[in-house]
Amino acid sequence: MNGVTVSAKVNGDAVQYVCPADESLLDVLRNRLNLTGVKEGCGTGDCGACSITLDGRLVCACLVLGAEAEGREIGTVEGLSEGGKLHPLQEEFIEKAALQCGICTPGFLVAAKSLLERNPNPTEEEIRYALAGNLCRCTGYDKIVRAVQSAAKIMRRGKKAAR
Amino acid sequence: MVALTYHAPDSLEEAVQLLSTARQPVKVLSGGTDLIIQMQGLTQDERLVVDVKKIPGMRAADWSDDHLRLGPSMSCSQFTKRQDIQAVFPGLVEAAYLIGSTQVQGRASLGGNLCNASPAADTIPALIVNRAVCLIQGPNGTRRVNVEDFLTGVGKQCLASDELLVAIEVPKPAARTSDAYLRFIPRTEMDIAVAGAAVSVTLDDDGVCSNARVAIGAVAPTAILVPSAAEALIGTKLDDDALHAAAAASSQAANPISDRRGTVEFRRHVVGVLTKRAAKIAANRVGAV
Ligand SMILES: Cc1cc2nc3c(=O)[nH]c(=O)nc-3n(C[C@H](O)[C@H](O)[C@H](O)COP(=O)(O)OP(=O)(O)OC[C@H]3O[C@@H](n4cnc5c(N)ncnc54)[C@H](O)[C@@H]3O)c2cc1C
Ligand code: FES
Ligand code: FES
Numbered sequence: 001m002n003g004v005t006v007s008a009k010v011n012g013d014a015v016q017y018v019c020p021a022d023e024s025l026l027d028v029l030r031n032r033l034n035l036t037g038v039k040e041g042c043g044t045g046d047c048g049a050c051s052i053t054l055d056g057r058l059v060c061a062c063l064v065l066g067a068e069a070e071g072r073e074i075g076t077v078e079g080l081s082e083g084g085k086l087h088p089l090q091e092e093f094i095e096k097a098a099l100q101c102g103i104c105t106p107g108f109l110v111a112a113k114s115l116l117e118r119n120p121n122p123t124e125e126e127i128r129y130a131l132a133g134n135l136c137r138c139t140g141y142d143k144i145v146r147a148v149q150s151a152a153k154i155m156r157r158g159k160k161a162a163r
Numbered sequence: 164m165v166a167l168t169y170h171a172p173d174s175l176e177e178a179v180q181l182l183s184t185a186r187q188p189v190k191v192l193s194g195g196t197d198l199i200i201q202m203q204g205l206t207q208d209e210r211l212v213v214d215v216k217k218i219p220g221m222r223a224a225d226w227s228d229d230h231l232r233l234g235p236s237m238s239c240s241q242f243t244k245r246q247d248i249q250a251v252f253p254g255l256v257e258a259a260y261l262i263g264s265t266q267v268q269g270r271a272s273l274g275g276n277l278c279n280a281s282p283a284a285d286t287i288p289a290l291i292v293n294r295a296v297c298l299i300q301g302p303n304g305t306r307r308v309n310v311e312d313f314l315t316g317v318g319k320q321c322l323a324s325d326e327l328l329v330a331i332e333v334p335k336p337a338a339r340t341s342d343a344y345l346r347f348i349p350r351t352e353m354d355i356a357v358a359g360a361a362v363s364v365t366l367d368d369d370g371v372c373s374n375a376r377v378a379i380g381a382v383a384p385t386a387i388l389v390p391s392a393a394e395a396l397i398g399t400k401l402d403d404d405a406l407h408a409a410a411a412a413s414s415q416a417a418n419p420i421s422d423r424r425g426t427v428e429f430r431r432h433v434v435g436v437l438t439k440r441a442a443k444i445a446a447n448r449v450g451a452v
Binding site: 004020021022024043044045046048051054057058059060062063064065067068070111114115129130131132133134 | 167171192194196199200202203212216238264265267270351353
């Protein structure tokens with residue numbers, strides 16, 4: 001095995017791992033770092049279940065080599081809640097029943113969070129376009145869009161209150 | 164996947180050294196959105212992967228006096244955010260914006276799109292109409308190849324195994340020039356072009372087209388430049404007759420295949436329609452600059 005030693009940050013914490021050069025970051029996160037929130041739906045970039053952020057940019061973990069993460073900052077769904085308190089997106093996904101089997105949910109949450117950081121007040125069309133790389137076989141998407149809209153509203157209000 | 168050795172050199176010299184001395188087949192890695200999937204299919208093979216993203220300049224895009232020097236590994240999400248580039252090459256930026264999903268764009272690069280040489284690659288027709296040039300580095304120095312000559316077949320380009328694409332140079336266009344790219348897909352996003360067309364036009368002060376370039380994609384083994392379609396536009400005010408003639412020239416130049424995504428007849432027809440519409444959009448954009 002051509003092992004590669006990698007030091008990176010995951011959700012703000014420093015991590016180190018050794019992985020074969022051909023192992024995907026998805027497998028590293030799930031099998032070596034026990035972060036099983038990230039899911040594998042296809043392994044080919046089509047479903048978005050493996051969505052994570054790499055240095056703040058939304059990517060598919062299945063299309064990144066574990067070896068490439070050296071020195072980078074990784075964000076996963078496990079980093080959404082703070083001090084045991086769910087992120088507004090997570091609250092609204094529950095509130096609006098935006099999940100059924102839940103396999104797609106971590107990917108949608110990470111992708112939606114990344115969208116709202118770039119655009120705090122997206123239109124329905126912008127939400128649907130930004131989440132086009134996330135597939136869901138259960139919900140029919142509508143409740144997911146409503147949950148994102150409602151979380152966006154709450155987050156905008158929160159920001160105003162904090163000012 | 165195959166047994167890999169991974170290197171991420173931080174200089175061009177080191178990268179070229181790795182490419183030219185490797186004992187096993189070498190693959191250059193940019194965003195991996197084509198390469199990592201292609202390697203998943205292979206077994207029992209050894210491969211050296213050279214990740215070029217740490218080499219200075221590979222992910223940058225800088226203007227010089229007469230051109231944009233684009234690092235081939237810059238992600239589409241970085242590229243499409245650049246308003247300075249959007250203002251000059253709106254058609255090239257819209258082509259990059261069509262690639263995959265937000266997630267895929269976080270990694271996919273224009274250089275990877277070009278080197279992967281898919282007949283349906285979205286950015287290639289837009290690079291061709293903008294006269295983009297590939298800067299290629301090998302053990303014996305650098306050479307320059309126009310994008311339309313870089314591609315040699317389905318999935319093939321002219322890079323030798325010890326060569327690397329180090330930059331894409333896009334000349335600054337003449338005054339009153341703009342571009343546009345359109346593709347046809349059966350869905351609204353996340354799909355591969357059934358046909359695509361890019362057009363660049365230069366208009367004089369009276370609105371007469373003084374220069375044009377047309378390139379079409381997904382309708383031949385490689386994206387191709389269509390000089391006859393450009394000639395149909397030059398010297399006209401892009402009236403219906405001229406647009407119709409350009410469309411016919413693109414349809415004529417197309418050499419498509421039939422598959423489950425479209426027949427030969429359909430692709431020929433659609434590529435003409437896209438040429439016409441892209442020419443109109445590019446001309447309207449000239450008015451806006
Ligand atoms: C879900 C999904 C949807 C997609 N949708 C589209 C689409 O709509 N339109 C489209 O055109 N493409 C699409 N693609 C294909 C792919 O994303 C693009 O071709 C992308 O631009 C490739 O860039 P990359 O940086 O990921 O390349 P990589 O995968 O890193 O490399 C691609 C090829 O180029 C070579 N290469 C890369 N950089 C260099 C270099 N500097 N020098 C020499 N060789 C190099 C590699 O060795 C490899 O052979 C899609 C892919 C996925 C997974
Ligand atoms: S598992 Fe990565 S996109 Fe489907
Ligand atoms: S909830 Fe089952 S795939 Fe989305």
